[in-house]
Amino acid sequence: MMELDALSRNVRVNDDFEHIEFQNVTYERKVKKAVKKIIDGVSGKFYSGQLSAIMGPSGAGKTSLLNILTGYQVTGISGTIKCSSPTKSKSGHLEYTKKSCYILQDDNLPNLFTVYECMMMACNLKIANLTSKSKEFLINDILNNLSLNKAKNTRVQSLSGGQKKRLSVALELIDNPPIMFLDEPTTGLDSSSTRQCVEMLKKLALGGRIIICTIHQPNAKLYEMFDQIYMMAKGRCVFQGASTNTVPFLSSVGLNCPQYHNPADFIMEVVSGEYGDYTDTLEKAAQEDKWKYVPTIRMKDTRDRIHDDIVYIDQINNTVDTPSEWSRFLILLKRGAVQLYRDWTISQLKLVLHLLIGLFLGVTFQNCGRDAAKVFSNLGFLLCSLVYLSYTSMLPAVLKFPTELSILKKENFNNWYKLTTYYAAFMIFDIPQQVLFSFVYCVSSYFISDQPMELIRFLRVFLILIMACLSASGFGLILGTLTDPINGIFFGAVTLAMMLCVGGFLIIFTHMSSVMYLLTYVSFISFSLEGLMQAVYGYHRGPLFCSEDEDYCQYLSPEMVLKDMGMSKQNYWVDIAYLCGTFILFRSIAFCTLRKRLAKT
Numbered sequence: 356m357m358e359l360d361a362l363s364r365n366v367r368v369n370d371d372f373e374h375i376e377f378q379n380v381t382y383e384r385k386v387k388k389a390v391k392k393i394i395d396g397v398s399g400k401f402y403s404g405q406l407s408a409i410m411g412p413s414g415a416g417k418t419s420l421l422n423i424l425t426g427y428q429v430t431g432i433s434g435t436i437k438c439s440s441p442t443k444s445k446s447g448h449l450e451y452t453k454k455s456c457y458i459l460q461d462d463n464l465p466n467l468f469t470v471y472e473c474m475m476m477a478c479n480l481k482i483a484n485l486t487s488k489s490k491e492f493l494i495n496d497i498l499n500n501l502s503l504n505k506a507k508n509t510r511v512q513s514l515s516g517g518q519k520k521r522l523s524v525a526l527e528l529i530d531n532p533p534i535m536f537l538d539e540p541t542t543g544l545d546s547s548s549t550r551q552c553v554e555m556l557k558k559l560a561l562g563g564r565i566i567i568c569t570i571h572q573p574n575a576k577l578y579e580m581f582d583q584i585y586m587m588a589k590g591r592c593v594f595q596g597a598s599t600n601t602v603p604f605l606s607s608v609g610l611n612c613p614q615y616h617n618p619a620d621f622i623m624e625v626v627s628g629e630y631g632d633y634t635d636t637l638e639k640a641a642q643e644d645k646w647k648y649v650p651t652i653r654m655k656d657t658r659d660r661i662h663d664d665i666v667y668i669d670q671i672n673n674t675v676d677t678p679s680e681w682s683r684f685l686i687l688l689k690r691g692a693v694q695l696y697r698d699w700t701i702s703q704l705k706l707v708l709h710l711l712i713g714l715f716l717g718v719t720f721q722n723c724g725r726d727a728a729k730v731f732s733n734l735g736f737l738l739c740s741l742v743y744l745s746y747t748s749m750l751p752a753v754l755k756f757p758t759e760l761s762i763l764k765k766e767n768f769n770n771w772y773k774l775t776t777y778y779a780a781f782m783i784f785d786i787p788q789q790v791l792f793s794f795v796y797c798v799s800s801y802f803i804s805d806q807p808m809e810l811i812r813f814l815r816v817f818l819i820l821i822m823a824c825l826s827a828s829g830f831g832l833i834l835g836t837l838t839d840p841i842n843g844i845f846f847g848a849v850t851l852a853m854m855l856c857v858g859g860f861l862i863i864f865t866h867m868s869s870v871m872y873l874l875t876y877v878s879f880i881s882f883s884l885e886g887l888m889q890a891v892y893g894y895h896r897g898p899l900f901c902s903e904d905e906d907y908c909q910y911l912s913p914e915m916v917l918k919d920m921g922m923s924k925q926n927y928w929v930d931i932a933y934l935c936g937t938f939i940l941f942r943s944i945a946f947c948t949l950r951k952r953l954a955k956t
């Protein structure tokens with residue numbers, strides 16, 4: 356176990372990663388039938404201990420290059436990317452992406468947690484061998500260094516843009532990555548937050564990291580803080596050198612920066628074509644070795660010279676143990692529970708709604724459960740219950756992954772946990788919720804609508820409702836991972852309506868053509884309705900109540916009801932088995948589609 360005093364040592368990142376080098380990198384995408392070259396054979400080198408910026412006009416290919424270097428984009432690429440090390444000569448591409456972190460342009464933070472809680476969760480997910488006191492110390496230290504200590508107990512949703520950006524960085528600093536990639540870390544920040552952000556990155560670079568970020572038009576002072584500028588235009592590299600060499604470089608091709616003009620603005624104006632198309636000329640000039648960036652101080656010397664006041668974990672001796680997936684699973688379960696408790700729209704409000712709708716439907720269909728004259732109204736009640744619960748389970752499920760996808764993608768990519776761990780935690784967490792919501796609805800509607808007062812029948816109805824909810828939410832999850840929320844909700848609503856048509860009530864099974872009858876096998880609503888009918892009218896239930904006001908009760912015998920509905924076979928457990936199968940199938944498909952969606956950039 357790592358001790359507190361070990362942490363308080365001024366330990367820097369390991370020196371396995373001296374530079375990242377890429378050669379002749381090309382990235383192509385098929386757009387309609389044509390092939391679009393987004394990155395066109397670029398090469399370059401980024402060094403540790405240096406702050407490097409990828410710049411260029413909008414659409415130049417900055418984000419695409421960053422995605423390639425991070426390993427976020429893996430298809431459509433050619434060329435070589437190497438990460439060299441003074442100690443290990445064969446430090447491969449895969450190895451460095453595992454040890455790097457990628458901070459995306461969008462912050463992707465869980466809104467309902469405080470800064471400290473986010474940090475502690477990240478710490479628990481990333482580090483196993485630290486006592487809680489050490490973790491506390493580490494978190495406080497990082498927050499202090501990133502000037503976030505005052506916002507420690509503020510929820511993420513109330514943080515300013517700059518604070519969110521710093522928190523995104525702080526979360527990744529917990530396990531002290533030697534390489535950090537940041538996509539437009541200053542976008543949306545005011546000038547003072549931008550300065551703070553770049554100063555922080557500079558400080559982190561001086562601690563021995565390779566820091567590469569994309570950036571839009573910094574002011575002259577900030578521009579000079581970057582050690583290396585990698586300028587892109589039309590997917591090509593038009594300058595790769597020290598920021599202080601920008602003006603001489605442009606002069607060498609006859610482009611003289613006006614006095615008192617910000618060199619960053621000037622080079623951006625040039626590459627944007629304001630002075631004509633200089634892309635070919637600049638690309639050629641940028642090949643010359645004299646402009647290429649070479650650090651003036653070796654990393655080792657930098658470390659000797661600069662006092663890094665950020666305290667981090669010692670990775671040199673590989674003392675950081677990552678937690679087991681089981682521990683991560685438990686942390687994710689806890690995170691889900693806190694989120695559920697704090698988001699009253701998905702917990703308290705839903706519970707109250709289920710209770711009220713249950714009472715409303717119970718009162719609407721009062722006495723229908725035992726009255727022989729109201730058998731068809733009771734069928735209506737059972738169907739309404741299924742439709743209500745299916746829709747209220749499916750629609751939130753359609754939105755579940757689209758709203759969490761960006762956070763999941765970021766955390767999964769940065770090795771916080773495996774997708775299977777996340778999905779297992781979500782599954783385990785989702786089931787009790789569906790059980791609770793079904794229970795609240797079932798209790799509030801079952802007795803008022805006068806269904807049979809037998810515990811076993813109540814439990815059978817309850818079980819079918821749970822399984823219907825789980826099937827519907829599984830179906831919603833698939834839609835949510837396959838398409839965008841608007842289309843997902845549309846397709847979901849239409850499909851449920853179709854399932855309802857062949858559910859066995861609007862047209863009873865014996866009245867369907869054989870082709871239509873086949874459709875009932877793909878409708879979980881029809882199996883659920885059959886199960887409910889069996890639970891309420893099957894299993895040798897005694898005669899129904901017939902009021903004296905009625906001249907004749909056709910459905911005095913419950914068996915008669917089942918027979919006329921074409922549900923006389925005792926199929927309750929077959930229905931349950933079908934619904935279990937649907938549940939497993941839908942969840943498995945949703946997992947595969949989620950994995951596929953995550954792999955897509």
Ligand SMILES: Nc1ncnc2c1ncn2[C@@H]1O[C@H](COP(=O)(O)OP(=O)(O)OP(=O)(O)O)[C@@H](O)[C@H]1O
Pocket residue numbers: 384386391393411412413414415416417418419420
């Ligand atoms: N998956 C894709 N399919 C087709 N074109 C793409 C794809 N990804 C990026 N592009 C195109 O490649 C070009 C470069 O995109 P990229 O996002 O890398 O630019 P950028 O320099 O980061 O721009 P910005 O500063 O506006 O974010 C753009 O024209 C973009 O439309």
